[in-house]
Amino acid sequence: MTVMGAIFNLNNPAHVVHWHFIQLSVSNIVAIGLMLVVFALAILLPFPGAARRQASRS
């Protein structure tokens, strides 16, 4: 018995988004969106101990 093949039902053709000559699968769009979110968070979120190190240097 298969407990769970995948979190999402993958038993169908991939969903794709068309815009002029651009064709992207939804899963790739989600991955690109996640990369952009992670990139923004990496810039915005403070790194643990960064303020303490900055204070100890100055």
Place this chain on the structure above:
Amino acid sequence: MSVAPPPPPPETSWTARTRERAVETLPPEKLLPDGQPTYVASWIYVFGVASIASLIVIVGSGVILALKGPAWWHYTGVGHFFNSIHMWAVELFFFVMVVHLWGKYWMAAWRGGRGRVWVTGAITFLVAIPCALTGYVSQQNFDAQWISTQAKDGLNSVGVGAFFNVTNFGQMYSYHVLLLPAAVIALVAAHVLLVRRHGVVPPFVLDSERGAPS
């Protein structure tokens, strides 16, 4: 009156010259530093290390897959597990490598004589793409057959199909487990050594910090 001893003759053996050149280029305190500038305390600097960590998982799981073979990775539970570890480590590798690349691009990480650091990183990214794609055609299943015939048509349409054959499993498997990973690992090693030699690129200096009129 004593006479000062003559200076030692210059080293003539190639091993000594190589050693001296290596130590001069990359002294131990630069090769394995015990501290970094304060600006390195940022999440954006974590993604280079995350790329290396995922590459280690890729190589480790790939070695196990190569040892056990296609019947194991297709028909056993543990084989499926390591197959998935390998595939998802590749997904993670590209995910964090792209974030690392974006971060370094917007920092203009080639500043301060770091052109070779940037170029080795960019070439690593380009070489890693066929390294991953040859994995798709090395699976030994219908998926690999479908992908390889699609790839064959695409590659022939741009005129490079005469140089290699994506429907040749032996050739693609050799590319995937030896030639391209060796190139990626060598490039990553060169990239890391160049980072150690030149140091992590500092942030841009703001006009207000330079004393320019605002």
